[in-house]
Amino acid sequence: MSEKFDVIIVGAGPGGSAAAYSLAKMGFNVLMVERGKYPGAKNVMGGRMYAYALNRLIPEFWKEAPIERKVTHEKLTLQGEKASFTLDFMDEELREPPNSYTILRGKFDQWFAGKAVEAGATLVSSIRVDDLIWENNMITGIVAGTDRIQANVVIAADGAVSLLSEKAGLKKFDILQFALGIKEIIELPEKTIEERFNLASGEGAAQLFVGHCTKGIPGGGFIYTNKTSLSVGIVVSINSLIEKKIESHELIRQFNTNPAVAALIEGGKILEYSAHVIPETSRSELFTDGMLVVGDAGGLIVNSGITLRGIDMAIASGVAAAEAVKKAAQENDFSKQSLSYYEELLKRDFVLQDKETFKKAPEFLQNERLYTLYPEFVCRLFHRLVLVDGPKKRAFDELLEESKGNRIQMFLDMVRGMRSL
Ligand SMILES: Cc1cc2nc3c(=O)[nH]c(=O)nc-3n(C[C@H](O)[C@H](O)[C@H](O)COP(=O)(O)OP(=O)(O)OC[C@H]3O[C@@H](n4cnc5c(N)ncnc54)[C@H](O)[C@@H]3O)c2cc1C
Structure with missing residues (x-):
C-alpha cells in the first residue's frame, strides 16, 4: 500500500x-x-x-x-472470611436517561x-x-x-x-503500573439471569465484590449481566500478585467457588477466558x-x-x-x-478533569485494609446485630465493641478515603 x-x-x-x-x-x-x-x-x-x-x-x-442490558441494579458485596454483606441499589432514575450498559x-x-x-x-x-x-x-x-x-x-x-x-x-x-484483569464469559439462560439478579426483562445488574475474594490483594471481583451470559472476573494489582507469589488463575478459581459467587454462576458454561492489563x-x-x-x-x-x-x-x-x-x-x-x-x-472535558479529581485514588486503593479489615469488620458487625443468643446490646455499643483497637486507624483511613475517592 x-x-x-x-x-x-x-x-x-x-x-x-x-x-x-x-x-x-x-x-x-x-x-x-x-x-x-x-x-x-x-x-x-x-x-x-x-x-x-x-x-x-x-x-x-x-x-x-x-448492547446487552441497561444497568439498573448496582450491587456491592463486601466479603469477610465466613460471611458476606450485599448492598443492592436499584434506581428508577438510572433507566432514563440510561447511565450504563453491559456490552x-x-x-x-x-x-x-x-x-x-x-x-x-x-x-x-x-x-x-x-x-x-x-x-x-x-x-x-x-x-x-x-x-x-x-x-x-x-x-x-x-x-x-x-x-x-x-x-x-x-x-x-513498567508492568508495576498496571493492574491485571481476568474475565470469563459464562453462559446461562436469560430467565435464570433475571431470576438470580432480580431483574425485569432487558434490565441488567453490575455487582462488585470486595474483600476475601482477592485474598487481601488490592482489587476486586465483578459480575455483569449480559442477555444470555455473565461477564465474571477480577481486577488485581500486579505488584501485590508478584509480592505475594499468588497465581492469577488460582484467584479466579477461588472467586468462582466463593459461595456468594458460586450461587450466581451455578450451572453456567464457560464460553471464553481472557486476561489483559489495565493502565491504572x-x-x-x-x-x-x-x-x-x-x-x-x-x-x-x-x-x-x-x-x-x-x-x-x-x-x-x-x-x-x-x-x-x-x-x-x-x-x-x-x-x-x-x-x-x-x-x-x-x-x-471530563477526561483530564476526572483524571485530576481521582489522581490520589490508585494509591489509596492499594491500602490492604480495604480488602481485609473493613469487609471483615462490616460482616462481623452485622453478625453481632442479627445474632440473638442472650442479652442484646444497642447497635452503637456493638459498633464500639467491634471497632476496638482499630478506631484511630479507621478514622485516618476514612479521612484519606474522603480526600481520594
Ligand atoms: C478485565 C477488564 C475489565 C474492564 N472493565 C471495564 C468496564 O467495566 N468499563 C470500562 O469502561 N472499562 C473497562 N475496562 C477498560 C477498557 O477495556 C479499556 O479502557 C478500553 O478498552 C480502552 O479502549 P481503547 O480503544 O483505548 O483500547 P483497546 O480497547 O485496548 O483497543 C486497542 C485496539 O488496538 C489493537 N492493537 C493493539 N496494538 C496494535 C498494533 N500494533 N497494530 C494494530 N492494532 C493494534 C488491539 O487489537 C485493539 O483492538 C476493563 C478492562 C479489563 C482488562
Whole structure:
C-alpha cells in the first residue's frame, strides 16, 4: 500500500473507532489498522460501558448498537472470611436517561468500527503495526511488515501496552503500573439471569465484590449481566500478585467457588477466558510531532473505587483527537505545538478533569485494609446485630465493641478515603 492518508489510526477499539468515525464525518481520508481478525477479536472488557460519551457522539446509540442490558441494579458485596454483606441499589432514575450498559466487546467493537467505515473510513484488519516512520523529527506514517504508509497524523489507539507511544518516546513500559484483569464469559439462560439478579426483562445488574475474594490483594471481583451470559472476573494489582507469589488463575478459581459467587454462576458454561492489563497508574504523554495518543494507550482510565471507566474515556479522547486534527489541518501544521490543542480539549472535558479529581485514588486503593479489615469488620458487625443468643446490646455499643483497637486507624483511613475517592 503506497497511498497517503490524512490520518492513520492504529487500533480499532472504542478510542480508535471514535476518532475514525469523527474524522471520516469531517471528510478526512482515514485509515484504521487493527491487528485482530476483526475489531473486538482481541479485546477484553468486564462488560459495562457508561453511556455519556457515546451518547454525545451518536445520540441514542442504544437504539442501534449491540448492547446487552441497561444497568439498573448496582450491587456491592463486601466479603469477610465466613460471611458476606450485599448492598443492592436499584434506581428508577438510572433507566432514563440510561447511565450504563453491559456490552460484549466482540460485537460492540465491530459495530462501532462499522460506523466509522460507513462514515467513510477505511479499515484493514489482521495487520499489526510494527513501527513509526520519522522524517525530520516528525512522525509521518507507520510500518506494518513490509508496508510503509504515510499520513499527516498518526493516532495511537493501540491499547494499554501501546507499542506506538513507546516507539514515539512518550512513555516507558513498567508492568508495576498496571493492574491485571481476568474475565470469563459464562453462559446461562436469560430467565435464570433475571431470576438470580432480580431483574425485569432487558434490565441488567453490575455487582462488585470486595474483600476475601482477592485474598487481601488490592482489587476486586465483578459480575455483569449480559442477555444470555455473565461477564465474571477480577481486577488485581500486579505488584501485590508478584509480592505475594499468588497465581492469577488460582484467584479466579477461588472467586468462582466463593459461595456468594458460586450461587450466581451455578450451572453456567464457560464460553471464553481472557486476561489483559489495565493502565491504572501508567500514563503516556498525549501528543508529539505528527502523533496523538488516545484511550488506554495514553493511560486514560479512571478507577474511583466504585466505577472503573476506560471505554467512555477512550471514546471522548478519540473525539477530542479528531477535533485537534481538524484544527491542525486548517492551519496545515501537525507539529507538537499545534497538536497540543488535544490536551487542552481533554482538560476542558471530563477526561483530564476526572483524571485530576481521582489522581490520589490508585494509591489509596492499594491500602490492604480495604480488602481485609473493613469487609471483615462490616460482616462481623452485622453478625453481632442479627445474632440473638442472650442479652442484646444497642447497635452503637456493638459498633464500639467491634471497632476496638482499630478506631484511630479507621478514622485516618476514612479521612484519606474522603480526600481520594
Ligand atoms: C478485565 C477488564 C475489565 C474492564 N472493565 C471495564 C468496564 O467495566 N468499563 C470500562 O469502561 N472499562 C473497562 N475496562 C477498560 C477498557 O477495556 C479499556 O479502557 C478500553 O478498552 C480502552 O479502549 P481503547 O480503544 O483505548 O483500547 P483497546 O480497547 O485496548 O483497543 C486497542 C485496539 O488496538 C489493537 N492493537 C493493539 N496494538 C496494535 C498494533 N500494533 N497494530 C494494530 N492494532 C493494534 C488491539 O487489537 C485493539 O483492538 C476493563 C478492562 C479489563 C482488562
